[in-house]
Amino acid sequence: MILFRTPLKPLTIFVLQTTQSLPQRPTAHPSEVTTTARVQVQQLRWESYGEKSYGFSEEMLEWSASRMECLDHSSDLVIIKDRKEMEFLRNKTRAADYFIGLEYSVEGNKWLWLDGTETKGNLFTMKPNKVDIDCATLRGGEVSPTSCHQRSHWICEKRNG
Structure with missing residues (x-):
């Protein structure tokens, strides 16, 4: 087809679109569908503080996938042990929530760090647990309960050396 431009009529552009049939979606409830694929994420932004290094994600994943990313980097999700560490992390997490x-x-009806220790009341206070709110995020020094299925940034930690 040849198109001409005239001073009185605008140029017309034709776009040919093709479609491809996709396989039918399973009719099962989404919670019954198992996904095993892992998406490669961007490198973490690592910063040293004291005897540890902290990896801050740019992307967002669910809690369990976030933890797997940390484990892939020979680290784990951060455990906050004292006020100095909390202050360092507070300054790094002002703009977003981080797992x-x-x-x-x-079983214990309480919040526990991944190493099995309880939270120290002088660092922060956790609100009572609600159904399906079993994980926590940090933002600007505030720790908040959240769904483990919510997507969020995350912080990994590992010992230096």
């Missing part, structure tokens, strides 16, 4: 290594233990 940390804190989970709600249904």
Whole structure:
């Protein structure tokens, strides 16, 4: 087809679109579908502080996938042990929520760090747990309970050396 431009009529552009049939989606409830694929994420932004290095993600994943990314980097989600560490992380997390290594233990009816220790009341106070709110995020020094299925940034930590 040949198109001409005239001073009185605008040029017309034709776009040919093709479609391809996609396989039918399973009719099962989404919670019954298992996904095993892992998406490669960007490198973490590592910063040293004291005897540890902290990896800050640019991307967002669910809590369990975030933890797997940390483990792939020979680290784990951050466990905040003291005020100095909290202050360092507060300054790095002002603009977004970051998953940390804190989970709600249904058996113990309390919040526990990944190493099994309890939270120290002088660092922050956790709100009572609600159904399906078993993970925690940090933003600007505030720790908040959140769904483990919510997508968020995350912080990994490992010892230097």
